[in-house]
Amino acid sequence: MKVQDKVILVTGGGNGIGRELVLHLLSKKAKVIAIDRNKSALEETAIIAEKLGYSLKTFVVDITNKNDVEALTVDAIAHYGYVDGIINNAGIIQPFVKLNDLSYSEIERVIQVNLYGTLYVTKSFLPHLLTRPEGHIVNISSMGGFLPVPGQTIYGATKAAVKLLTEGLNSELSNTNVRVSVVFPGAIRTNIMGNSGLSVEEKPISKAEERILTLPSKAAKIIVDGMERNRYRIFVGLDSKFVDLYYRLAPKSAAAFICKKMKGLIK
Template identity: 60%
Template sequence: MKVQNKTIVVTGGGSGMGRELVLALLLKEVKVVALDINETGLEETAKLAGQKSASLTTHVIDITDKSAVEERAVKLIAENGYIDGLINNAGIIQPFVRVNDLSYDLIDRVMNVNFYGTLYLIKSLLPHLLTRPEAHIINISSMGGFLPVPGQTIYGASKAAVKLLTEGLYAELTGTTVKVSVVFPGGVNTNILSNSGLEMPKPQEGKAKARKILSATEAAQMMIAGIEKDKYRIIVGKDARIMDILYRLNPKSAATMITKQMSKILSH
Protein backbone atom coordinates (compact mmCIF):
# COMPACT_ATOMS: atom_id res chain seq x y z
CA MET A 1 0.00 0.00 0.00
CA LYS A 2 1.37 3.37 -0.94
CA VAL A 3 1.15 5.47 2.20
CA GLN A 4 0.77 8.93 0.67
CA ASN A 5 -2.57 10.56 1.51
CA LYS A 6 -3.55 7.67 3.77
CA THR A 7 -4.63 7.84 7.41
CA ILE A 8 -2.52 5.51 9.56
CA VAL A 9 -2.64 4.70 13.28
CA VAL A 10 0.75 4.19 14.97
CA THR A 11 0.98 2.81 18.51
CA GLY A 12 3.92 3.77 20.70
CA GLY A 13 4.19 7.05 18.80
CA GLY A 14 5.57 8.95 21.78
CA SER A 15 9.14 7.69 21.57
CA GLY A 16 11.74 5.54 19.84
CA MET A 17 10.85 3.71 16.68
CA GLY A 18 7.20 4.70 16.98
CA ARG A 19 8.12 8.37 16.98
CA GLU A 20 10.40 7.91 13.97
CA LEU A 21 7.64 6.08 12.12
CA VAL A 22 5.28 8.98 12.85
CA LEU A 23 7.77 11.59 11.62
CA ALA A 24 8.72 9.59 8.51
CA LEU A 25 5.07 9.03 7.59
CA LEU A 26 4.28 12.73 8.01
CA LEU A 27 7.03 13.53 5.49
CA LYS A 28 5.23 11.25 3.04
CA GLU A 29 2.02 13.27 3.35
CA VAL A 30 0.31 10.76 5.63
CA LYS A 31 -2.34 11.75 8.15
CA VAL A 32 -1.00 10.10 11.31
CA VAL A 33 -2.90 9.12 14.44
CA ALA A 34 -0.31 8.51 17.18
CA LEU A 35 -1.21 6.53 20.30
CA ASP A 36 0.88 6.20 23.45
CA ILE A 37 0.47 5.88 27.20
CA ASN A 38 3.02 8.70 27.68
CA GLU A 39 1.44 12.12 27.14
CA THR A 40 4.76 13.97 27.46
CA GLY A 41 6.28 11.75 24.79
CA LEU A 42 3.40 12.44 22.41
CA GLU A 43 3.77 16.18 22.98
CA GLU A 44 7.46 15.92 22.11
CA THR A 45 6.64 13.98 18.94
CA ALA A 46 4.19 16.70 17.90
CA LYS A 47 6.82 19.35 18.62
CA LEU A 48 9.40 17.53 16.48
CA ALA A 49 6.87 17.25 13.64
CA GLY A 50 6.96 21.04 13.27
CA GLN A 51 4.77 22.28 10.43
CA LYS A 52 3.79 18.69 9.65
CA SER A 53 2.01 18.50 13.03
CA ALA A 54 -1.13 19.78 11.31
CA SER A 55 -1.45 16.26 9.88
CA LEU A 56 -0.88 14.63 13.28
CA THR A 57 -3.32 13.85 16.06
CA THR A 58 -2.15 12.35 19.36
CA HIS A 59 -4.09 10.24 21.83
CA VAL A 60 -3.10 9.06 25.30
CA ILE A 61 -4.26 5.49 25.84
CA ASP A 62 -3.31 2.30 27.64
CA ILE A 63 -3.52 -0.35 24.90
CA THR A 64 -3.85 -3.12 27.51
CA ASP A 65 -7.30 -1.75 28.42
CA LYS A 66 -9.59 -3.57 25.97
CA SER A 67 -12.68 -1.43 26.63
CA ALA A 68 -10.70 1.80 26.27
CA VAL A 69 -9.19 0.59 22.98
CA GLU A 70 -12.59 -0.39 21.59
CA GLU A 71 -14.14 2.95 22.57
CA ARG A 72 -11.20 4.94 21.19
CA ALA A 73 -11.28 3.05 17.88
CA VAL A 74 -14.88 4.15 17.32
CA LYS A 75 -13.91 7.76 18.08
CA LEU A 76 -10.86 7.67 15.81
CA ILE A 77 -12.92 6.49 12.86
CA ALA A 78 -15.57 9.14 13.55
CA GLU A 79 -13.02 11.93 13.94
CA ASN A 80 -10.96 11.04 10.87
CA GLY A 81 -13.71 9.72 8.64
CA TYR A 82 -11.69 6.62 7.87
CA ILE A 83 -8.55 4.71 8.82
CA ASP A 84 -6.37 3.06 6.14
CA GLY A 85 -3.59 1.49 8.17
CA LEU A 86 -2.51 0.27 11.58
CA ILE A 87 1.10 -0.06 12.73
CA ASN A 88 1.27 -1.99 16.02
CA ASN A 89 4.64 -0.78 17.25
CA ALA A 90 4.14 -0.34 21.02
CA GLY A 91 6.04 -2.89 23.07
CA ILE A 92 8.15 -3.54 26.15
CA ILE A 93 10.83 -6.03 27.13
CA GLN A 94 11.31 -8.00 30.35
CA PRO A 95 14.10 -7.80 32.93
CA PHE A 96 17.21 -9.71 31.82
CA VAL A 97 16.52 -12.76 33.96
CA ARG A 98 15.59 -16.38 33.45
CA VAL A 99 11.95 -17.51 33.46
CA ASN A 100 12.53 -19.20 36.81
CA ASP A 101 13.30 -15.80 38.34
CA LEU A 102 10.53 -13.83 36.60
CA SER A 103 7.37 -12.96 38.54
CA TYR A 104 3.92 -13.62 37.09
CA ASP A 105 3.14 -9.90 37.36
CA LEU A 106 6.02 -9.09 34.99
CA ILE A 107 5.08 -11.95 32.67
CA ASP A 108 1.50 -10.67 32.48
CA ARG A 109 2.68 -7.12 31.83
CA VAL A 110 4.84 -8.14 28.87
CA MET A 111 2.13 -10.32 27.35
CA ASN A 112 -0.57 -7.70 27.89
CA VAL A 113 1.36 -4.92 26.16
CA ASN A 114 3.02 -6.88 23.38
CA PHE A 115 0.36 -9.41 22.45
CA TYR A 116 -3.01 -8.38 23.83
CA GLY A 117 -2.50 -4.68 23.10
CA THR A 118 -1.76 -5.59 19.50
CA LEU A 119 -4.77 -7.91 19.35
CA TYR A 120 -7.14 -5.31 20.82
CA LEU A 121 -6.19 -2.73 18.20
CA ILE A 122 -6.59 -5.24 15.38
CA LYS A 123 -9.97 -6.51 16.59
CA SER A 124 -11.22 -2.96 17.10
CA LEU A 125 -10.16 -1.60 13.70
CA LEU A 126 -10.31 -4.60 11.35
CA PRO A 127 -14.06 -4.43 10.60
CA HIS A 128 -13.56 -0.85 9.43
CA LEU A 129 -10.34 -1.59 7.53
CA LEU A 130 -12.20 -4.25 5.54
CA THR A 131 -14.49 -1.51 4.18
CA ARG A 132 -11.61 0.52 2.74
CA PRO A 133 -10.53 0.32 -0.94
CA GLU A 134 -7.11 -0.72 0.38
CA ALA A 135 -5.72 -1.03 3.89
CA HIS A 136 -2.72 -2.45 5.70
CA ILE A 137 -2.01 -3.96 9.13
CA ILE A 138 1.63 -3.99 10.20
CA ASN A 139 2.63 -5.80 13.38
CA ILE A 140 6.13 -5.39 14.76
CA SER A 141 7.50 -8.65 16.13
CA SER A 142 11.23 -9.01 16.83
CA MET A 143 14.30 -11.03 15.99
CA GLY A 144 13.50 -12.55 19.39
CA GLY A 145 10.18 -13.68 17.96
CA PHE A 146 11.83 -16.36 15.86
CA LEU A 147 15.11 -16.87 17.75
CA PRO A 148 15.31 -17.81 21.45
CA VAL A 149 17.17 -15.26 23.57
CA PRO A 150 17.94 -16.41 27.14
CA GLY A 151 16.91 -13.72 29.59
CA GLN A 152 14.22 -12.49 27.22
CA THR A 153 12.23 -15.70 26.90
CA ILE A 154 8.82 -14.24 27.80
CA TYR A 155 9.44 -11.19 25.63
CA GLY A 156 10.33 -13.57 22.79
CA ALA A 157 7.22 -15.65 23.45
CA SER A 158 5.06 -12.52 23.22
CA LYS A 159 6.71 -11.53 19.94
CA ALA A 160 6.43 -15.07 18.59
CA ALA A 161 2.71 -14.82 19.36
CA VAL A 162 2.60 -11.55 17.40
CA LYS A 163 4.41 -13.30 14.52
CA LEU A 164 1.90 -16.13 14.29
CA LEU A 165 -1.05 -13.80 14.84
CA THR A 166 0.15 -11.74 11.89
CA GLU A 167 0.77 -14.74 9.66
CA GLY A 168 -2.65 -16.14 10.52
CA LEU A 169 -4.26 -12.81 9.69
CA TYR A 170 -2.42 -12.75 6.38
CA ALA A 171 -3.90 -16.13 5.50
CA GLU A 172 -7.41 -15.20 6.67
CA LEU A 173 -7.41 -11.87 4.84
CA THR A 174 -6.08 -13.21 1.54
CA GLY A 175 -8.45 -12.03 -1.18
CA THR A 176 -9.62 -8.99 0.80
CA THR A 177 -8.47 -5.38 0.46
CA VAL A 178 -6.42 -5.61 3.68
CA LYS A 179 -2.70 -6.37 3.35
CA VAL A 180 -0.77 -7.76 6.33
CA SER A 181 2.94 -7.54 7.14
CA VAL A 182 5.07 -8.73 10.05
CA VAL A 183 8.25 -6.83 10.94
CA PHE A 184 11.36 -8.39 12.49
CA PRO A 185 13.74 -5.69 13.75
CA GLY A 186 17.18 -6.66 14.99
CA GLY A 187 19.16 -4.35 17.24
CA VAL A 188 17.70 -0.84 17.01
CA ASN A 189 18.75 2.16 19.10
CA THR A 190 15.52 3.02 20.94
CA ASN A 191 14.48 3.75 24.51
CA ILE A 192 12.52 0.52 24.95
CA LEU A 193 14.61 -0.19 28.06
CA SER A 194 13.54 2.95 29.90
CA ASN A 195 9.97 2.54 28.64
CA SER A 196 10.03 -0.95 30.13
CA GLY A 197 11.41 0.39 33.42
CA LEU A 198 14.73 -1.39 32.95
CA GLU A 199 18.44 -0.79 32.68
CA MET A 200 20.62 -2.67 30.21
CA PRO A 201 23.40 -4.77 31.74
CA LYS A 202 26.76 -3.31 30.80
CA PRO A 203 28.34 -5.04 27.77
CA GLN A 204 31.96 -6.15 27.74
CA GLU A 205 34.42 -3.37 27.00
CA GLY A 206 35.09 -3.09 23.28
CA LYS A 207 32.15 -5.18 22.16
CA ALA A 208 29.69 -2.30 22.43
CA LYS A 209 31.78 -0.18 20.08
CA ALA A 210 32.22 -3.00 17.60
CA ARG A 211 28.49 -3.70 17.40
CA LYS A 212 26.75 -1.30 15.04
CA ILE A 213 23.21 -0.63 16.16
CA LEU A 214 20.68 0.55 13.60
CA SER A 215 19.17 3.95 14.33
CA ALA A 216 15.42 4.22 14.89
CA THR A 217 15.25 6.58 11.90
CA GLU A 218 16.87 4.03 9.58
CA ALA A 219 14.63 1.26 10.96
CA ALA A 220 11.49 3.34 10.37
CA GLN A 221 12.48 4.08 6.78
CA MET A 222 13.10 0.37 6.10
CA MET A 223 9.71 -0.51 7.53
CA ILE A 224 7.85 2.04 5.44
CA ALA A 225 9.68 0.87 2.31
CA GLY A 226 8.54 -2.68 3.09
CA ILE A 227 4.95 -1.53 3.66
CA GLU A 228 4.88 0.21 0.30
CA LYS A 229 6.05 -3.02 -1.37
CA ASP A 230 3.37 -5.03 0.46
CA LYS A 231 6.03 -7.34 1.88
CA TYR A 232 4.85 -10.33 3.88
CA ARG A 233 7.97 -10.27 6.09
CA ILE A 234 9.97 -7.07 6.67
CA ILE A 235 13.36 -7.88 8.19
CA VAL A 236 15.09 -4.80 9.58
CA GLY A 237 18.84 -4.78 10.12
CA LYS A 238 21.79 -6.90 9.09
CA ASP A 239 21.80 -8.84 12.37
CA ALA A 240 18.16 -9.86 11.94
CA ARG A 241 18.76 -10.97 8.34
CA ILE A 242 21.79 -13.07 9.32
CA MET A 243 20.09 -14.71 12.30
CA ASP A 244 16.96 -15.39 10.26
CA ILE A 245 19.05 -17.39 7.79
CA LEU A 246 21.10 -19.16 10.47
CA TYR A 247 18.06 -20.11 12.50
CA ARG A 248 16.29 -21.61 9.50
CA LEU A 249 19.42 -23.57 8.50
CA ASN A 250 20.28 -24.87 11.96
CA PRO A 251 17.99 -23.78 14.82
CA LYS A 252 20.04 -25.49 17.55
CA SER A 253 23.35 -23.92 16.48
CA ALA A 254 21.77 -20.47 16.24
CA ALA A 255 20.25 -20.87 19.70
CA THR A 256 23.60 -22.02 21.11
CA MET A 257 25.32 -18.97 19.61
CA ILE A 258 22.87 -16.58 21.25
CA THR A 259 23.11 -18.46 24.55
CA LYS A 260 26.87 -17.93 24.63
CA GLN A 261 26.44 -14.22 23.93
CA MET A 262 23.89 -13.84 26.73
CA SER A 263 25.67 -16.01 29.30
CA LYS A 264 27.70 -13.19 30.87
CA ILE A 265 24.62 -10.99 31.23
CA LEU A 266 22.65 -13.75 32.93
CA SER A 267 25.54 -14.68 35.23
CA HIS A 268 25.31 -11.35 37.04
Protein backbone atom coordinates (compact mmCIF):
# COMPACT_ATOMS: atom_id res chain seq x y z
CA MET A 1 0.00 0.00 0.00
CA LYS A 2 1.47 3.32 -1.05
CA VAL A 3 1.33 5.68 1.93
CA GLN A 4 0.89 8.95 0.05
CA ASP A 5 -2.46 10.53 1.02
CA LYS A 6 -3.22 7.57 3.30
CA VAL A 7 -4.03 8.00 7.00
CA ILE A 8 -1.57 5.98 9.07
CA LEU A 9 -1.63 5.60 12.85
CA VAL A 10 1.66 4.96 14.66
CA THR A 11 1.86 3.79 18.26
CA GLY A 12 4.86 4.78 20.36
CA GLY A 13 5.28 7.89 18.23
CA GLY A 14 6.99 9.89 20.97
CA ASN A 15 10.52 8.67 20.44
CA GLY A 16 12.90 6.19 18.81
CA ILE A 17 11.71 4.28 15.77
CA GLY A 18 8.15 5.51 16.36
CA ARG A 19 9.13 9.15 16.01
CA GLU A 20 11.17 8.41 12.89
CA LEU A 21 8.26 6.46 11.41
CA VAL A 22 6.01 9.46 11.96
CA LEU A 23 8.46 11.87 10.33
CA HIS A 24 9.24 9.56 7.41
CA LEU A 25 5.55 8.93 6.70
CA LEU A 26 4.91 12.68 6.77
CA SER A 27 7.80 13.22 4.33
CA LYS A 28 6.07 10.79 1.96
CA LYS A 29 2.86 12.86 2.18
CA ALA A 30 0.92 10.52 4.41
CA LYS A 31 -1.52 11.86 6.98
CA VAL A 32 -0.25 10.64 10.32
CA ILE A 33 -1.81 10.08 13.72
CA ALA A 34 0.81 9.55 16.43
CA ILE A 35 -0.04 8.11 19.82
CA ASP A 36 2.04 7.60 22.93
CA ARG A 37 1.49 7.40 26.67
CA ASN A 38 4.29 9.94 27.21
CA LYS A 39 2.72 13.35 26.64
CA SER A 40 5.96 15.36 26.66
CA ALA A 41 7.67 13.01 24.19
CA LEU A 42 4.66 13.16 21.89
CA GLU A 43 4.63 16.95 22.06
CA GLU A 44 8.29 16.98 21.11
CA THR A 45 7.55 14.85 18.04
CA ALA A 46 4.77 17.27 17.09
CA ILE A 47 7.12 20.26 17.47
CA ILE A 48 9.73 18.62 15.24
CA ALA A 49 7.08 17.83 12.63
CA GLU A 50 5.77 21.40 12.71
CA LYS A 51 9.28 22.83 12.24
CA LEU A 52 9.61 20.63 9.16
CA GLY A 53 6.34 22.02 7.82
CA TYR A 54 4.13 19.03 8.57
CA SER A 55 0.77 18.80 10.30
CA LEU A 56 0.53 15.97 12.83
CA LYS A 57 -2.43 14.76 14.87
CA THR A 58 -1.55 13.30 18.27
CA PHE A 59 -3.37 11.45 21.04
CA VAL A 60 -2.01 10.61 24.47
CA VAL A 61 -3.16 7.02 25.00
CA ASP A 62 -2.14 4.08 27.16
CA ILE A 63 -2.49 1.12 24.80
CA THR A 64 -2.72 -1.32 27.72
CA ASN A 65 -6.15 0.12 28.53
CA LYS A 66 -8.67 -1.53 26.21
CA ASN A 67 -11.37 1.09 26.81
CA ASP A 68 -8.95 3.92 26.01
CA VAL A 69 -7.89 2.18 22.80
CA GLU A 70 -11.52 1.74 21.72
CA ALA A 71 -12.16 5.44 22.42
CA LEU A 72 -9.02 6.31 20.43
CA THR A 73 -10.35 4.35 17.46
CA VAL A 74 -13.52 6.42 17.40
CA ASP A 75 -11.61 9.71 17.78
CA ALA A 76 -8.92 8.83 15.22
CA ILE A 77 -11.44 7.83 12.57
CA ALA A 78 -13.52 10.92 13.31
CA HIS A 79 -10.54 13.25 12.83
CA TYR A 80 -9.82 12.39 9.17
CA GLY A 81 -12.95 10.40 8.44
CA TYR A 82 -11.00 7.18 7.99
CA VAL A 83 -7.77 5.33 8.81
CA ASP A 84 -5.95 3.23 6.20
CA GLY A 85 -3.15 1.67 8.19
CA ILE A 86 -1.73 1.08 11.64
CA ILE A 87 1.85 0.51 12.73
CA ASN A 88 2.04 -1.14 16.14
CA ASN A 89 5.47 0.09 17.13
CA ALA A 90 5.08 0.70 20.89
CA GLY A 91 7.01 -1.76 23.02
CA ILE A 92 9.21 -2.13 26.09
CA ILE A 93 11.90 -4.52 27.26
CA GLN A 94 12.29 -6.16 30.66
CA PRO A 95 15.13 -5.72 33.15
CA PHE A 96 18.15 -7.79 32.10
CA VAL A 97 17.55 -10.54 34.66
CA LYS A 98 16.70 -14.23 34.51
CA LEU A 99 13.07 -15.32 34.74
CA ASN A 100 13.67 -16.67 38.24
CA ASP A 101 14.56 -13.16 39.43
CA LEU A 102 11.86 -11.28 37.51
CA SER A 103 8.88 -10.04 39.52
CA TYR A 104 5.32 -10.76 38.44
CA SER A 105 4.64 -7.02 38.18
CA GLU A 106 7.52 -6.65 35.69
CA ILE A 107 6.33 -9.71 33.75
CA GLU A 108 2.77 -8.43 33.55
CA ARG A 109 3.88 -4.95 32.47
CA VAL A 110 5.87 -6.27 29.51
CA ILE A 111 3.04 -8.59 28.45
CA GLN A 112 0.45 -5.80 28.75
CA VAL A 113 2.39 -3.34 26.57
CA ASN A 114 3.93 -5.65 23.97
CA LEU A 115 1.18 -8.21 23.47
CA TYR A 116 -2.11 -6.83 24.74
CA GLY A 117 -1.34 -3.31 23.53
CA THR A 118 -0.68 -4.60 20.02
CA LEU A 119 -3.74 -6.84 20.18
CA TYR A 120 -6.08 -4.07 21.42
CA VAL A 121 -5.04 -1.60 18.71
CA THR A 122 -5.19 -4.24 15.97
CA LYS A 123 -8.57 -5.67 16.95
CA SER A 124 -10.10 -2.25 17.58
CA PHE A 125 -9.14 -0.84 14.16
CA LEU A 126 -9.55 -4.01 12.09
CA PRO A 127 -13.32 -3.76 11.40
CA HIS A 128 -12.79 -0.25 10.02
CA LEU A 129 -9.72 -1.23 7.98
CA LEU A 130 -11.79 -3.93 6.28
CA THR A 131 -14.09 -1.21 4.93
CA ARG A 132 -11.26 0.71 3.25
CA PRO A 133 -10.30 0.23 -0.44
CA GLU A 134 -6.97 -1.02 0.89
CA GLY A 135 -5.51 -1.23 4.37
CA HIS A 136 -2.34 -2.35 6.08
CA ILE A 137 -1.36 -3.58 9.54
CA VAL A 138 2.32 -3.52 10.49
CA ASN A 139 3.32 -5.14 13.79
CA ILE A 140 6.80 -4.75 15.23
CA SER A 141 8.15 -8.01 16.62
CA SER A 142 11.87 -8.40 17.27
CA MET A 143 14.92 -10.47 16.49
CA GLY A 144 14.22 -11.76 20.01
CA GLY A 145 10.84 -12.94 18.74
CA PHE A 146 12.35 -15.88 16.87
CA LEU A 147 15.56 -16.40 18.87
CA PRO A 148 15.90 -16.94 22.66
CA VAL A 149 17.75 -14.12 24.40
CA PRO A 150 18.73 -14.88 28.02
CA GLY A 151 17.73 -12.06 30.34
CA GLN A 152 14.94 -11.07 27.96
CA THR A 153 12.88 -14.26 28.10
CA ILE A 154 9.52 -12.61 28.78
CA TYR A 155 10.20 -9.82 26.29
CA GLY A 156 11.05 -12.48 23.69
CA ALA A 157 7.93 -14.46 24.54
CA THR A 158 5.75 -11.40 23.91
CA LYS A 159 7.50 -10.65 20.63
CA ALA A 160 7.17 -14.27 19.54
CA ALA A 161 3.46 -13.95 20.31
CA VAL A 162 3.30 -10.78 18.20
CA LYS A 163 5.04 -12.67 15.38
CA LEU A 164 2.49 -15.50 15.35
CA LEU A 165 -0.42 -13.13 15.96
CA THR A 166 0.63 -11.19 12.87
CA GLU A 167 1.28 -14.23 10.72
CA GLY A 168 -2.03 -15.80 11.73
CA LEU A 169 -3.81 -12.55 10.96
CA ASN A 170 -2.13 -12.44 7.56
CA SER A 171 -3.57 -15.86 6.74
CA GLU A 172 -7.03 -14.90 7.99
CA LEU A 173 -7.02 -11.73 5.89
CA SER A 174 -5.47 -13.23 2.76
CA ASN A 175 -8.68 -12.83 0.75
CA THR A 176 -9.41 -9.30 1.95
CA ASN A 177 -8.18 -5.82 1.09
CA VAL A 178 -6.00 -5.64 4.23
CA ARG A 179 -2.33 -6.60 4.03
CA VAL A 180 -0.28 -7.56 7.07
CA SER A 181 3.46 -7.29 7.76
CA VAL A 182 5.62 -8.36 10.70
CA VAL A 183 8.88 -6.53 11.42
CA PHE A 184 12.01 -7.98 12.99
CA PRO A 185 14.38 -5.20 14.09
CA GLY A 186 17.90 -6.10 15.11
CA ALA A 187 20.03 -3.81 17.25
CA ILE A 188 18.71 -0.25 16.88
CA ARG A 189 20.29 2.85 18.38
CA THR A 190 17.35 3.93 20.55
CA ASN A 191 16.78 4.61 24.23
CA ILE A 192 14.50 1.61 24.67
CA MET A 193 15.94 0.88 28.11
CA GLY A 194 15.18 4.37 29.37
CA ASN A 195 11.79 4.37 27.67
CA SER A 196 11.06 1.04 29.35
CA GLY A 197 11.59 2.65 32.74
CA LEU A 198 14.90 0.89 33.38
CA SER A 199 17.94 2.50 34.93
CA VAL A 200 20.73 2.71 32.38
CA GLU A 201 24.46 2.83 32.92
CA GLU A 202 25.83 4.84 30.02
CA LYS A 203 28.67 3.06 28.25
CA PRO A 204 30.62 4.21 25.19
CA ILE A 205 29.70 2.41 21.98
CA SER A 206 32.57 0.46 20.44
CA LYS A 207 33.41 0.68 16.75
CA ALA A 208 32.21 -2.90 16.28
CA GLU A 209 28.86 -2.05 17.91
CA GLU A 210 28.67 1.12 15.85
CA ARG A 211 28.78 -0.95 12.65
CA ILE A 212 26.01 -3.27 13.84
CA LEU A 213 23.56 -0.68 15.19
CA THR A 214 20.90 0.60 12.80
CA LEU A 215 19.85 4.23 13.09
CA PRO A 216 16.15 4.72 13.90
CA SER A 217 15.75 6.87 10.78
CA LYS A 218 17.08 4.06 8.59
CA ALA A 219 14.89 1.54 10.40
CA ALA A 220 11.83 3.70 9.70
CA LYS A 221 12.65 3.86 5.99
CA ILE A 222 13.06 0.08 5.80
CA ILE A 223 9.74 -0.48 7.57
CA VAL A 224 7.77 1.97 5.43
CA ASP A 225 9.38 0.62 2.26
CA GLY A 226 8.37 -2.89 3.31
CA MET A 227 4.86 -1.67 4.00
CA GLU A 228 4.61 -0.08 0.56
CA ARG A 229 5.88 -3.29 -1.04
CA ASN A 230 3.40 -5.39 0.98
CA ARG A 231 6.23 -7.44 2.46
CA TYR A 232 5.14 -10.37 4.64
CA ARG A 233 8.32 -10.22 6.77
CA ILE A 234 10.49 -7.13 7.14
CA PHE A 235 14.02 -7.49 8.54
CA VAL A 236 15.72 -4.38 9.91
CA GLY A 237 19.50 -4.64 10.11
CA LEU A 238 22.03 -7.15 8.81
CA ASP A 239 22.18 -8.72 12.28
CA SER A 240 18.47 -9.58 12.13
CA LYS A 241 18.84 -11.19 8.69
CA PHE A 242 21.94 -13.12 9.74
CA VAL A 243 20.48 -14.43 13.00
CA ASP A 244 17.23 -15.44 11.28
CA LEU A 245 19.17 -17.59 8.82
CA TYR A 246 21.51 -18.93 11.50
CA TYR A 247 18.63 -19.91 13.80
CA ARG A 248 16.70 -21.66 11.02
CA LEU A 249 19.78 -23.67 9.99
CA ALA A 250 21.15 -24.47 13.47
CA PRO A 251 18.79 -23.38 16.26
CA LYS A 252 20.76 -24.84 19.19
CA SER A 253 24.04 -23.37 17.97
CA ALA A 254 22.44 -19.97 17.34
CA ALA A 255 20.89 -19.95 20.82
CA ALA A 256 24.28 -20.79 22.36
CA PHE A 257 25.90 -18.01 20.31
CA ILE A 258 23.44 -15.41 21.65
CA CYS A 259 23.77 -16.77 25.18
CA LYS A 260 27.53 -16.21 25.02
CA LYS A 261 27.02 -12.69 23.67
CA MET A 262 24.65 -11.84 26.55
CA LYS A 263 27.07 -12.77 29.32
CA GLY A 264 27.90 -9.70 31.35
CA LEU A 265 24.55 -8.04 30.65
CA ILE A 266 22.43 -10.34 32.81
CA LYS A 267 22.34 -9.59 36.52
